[in-house]
Amino acid sequence: MRLSEHFSLDEAIKSDTAHRLGIDNSPTPAHLLHLKHSAAGMERVRALLGGRAIIATSVYRGAALNQAVGGVSGSAHTEGWAWDFHHAVLSDLAAARLLAEKADELDFDQLIYERGRCVHISFDPRAGRGGPRRQVLSQPGGPGSRVIVGIVS
Numbered sequence: 001m002r003l004s005e006h007f008s009l010d011e012a013i014k015s016d017t018a019h020r021l022g023i024d025n026s027p028t029p030a031h032l033l034h035l036k037h038s039a040a041g042m043e044r045v046r047a048l049l050g051g052r053a054i055i056a057t058s059v060y061r062g063a064a065l066n067q068a069v070g071g072v073s074g075s076a077h078t079e080g081w082a083w084d085f086h087h088a089v090l091s092d093l094a095a096a097r098l099l100a101e102k103a104d105e106l107d108f109d110q111l112i113y114e115r116g117r118c119v120h121i122s123f124d125p126r127a128g129r130g131g132p133r134r135q136v137l138s139q140p141g142g143p144g145s146r147v148i149v150g151i152v153s
């Protein structure tokens with residue numbers, strides 16, 4: 001199933017851990033709608049970054065998978081709002097910087113440059129009151145470490 005022109009449900013739910021542990025990472029109907037909404041946001045990301053391929057590394061983590069990977073409960077990934085990705089050509093840092101510069105042209109909740117790991121972006125329209133929060137953040141120490149405002153390498 002396609003979520004949008006360039007993004008598929010398969011790439012949004014694939015997980016080595018789910019495969020290894022036999023966890024069914026299929027979305028609930030509500031989460032599938034979120035995935036379609038966030039895939040539309042990723043189409044915008046793709047266009048803003050020059051129209052080259054986006055490589056999704058981790059998107060949907062249903063409750064069972066999130067528990068198995070020790071993910072933060074309530075993470076935007078558990079509801080289908082967040083995408084971790086690399087760009088086909090740009091480094092994670094360059095992609096995050098470009099998106100931060102073009103933040104006004106994109107409705108997103110949080111953009112996080114996770115150094116050494118990925119670019120994370122989420123699209124939950126209800127996360128902020130009165131419109132998208134457009135928070136631009138960095139996590140130079142990787143997952144679980146301190147979050148800093150702005151894109152910091």
Ligand SMILES: [Zn+2]
Nearest residue numbers: 082083084120
């Ligand atoms: Zn993420």
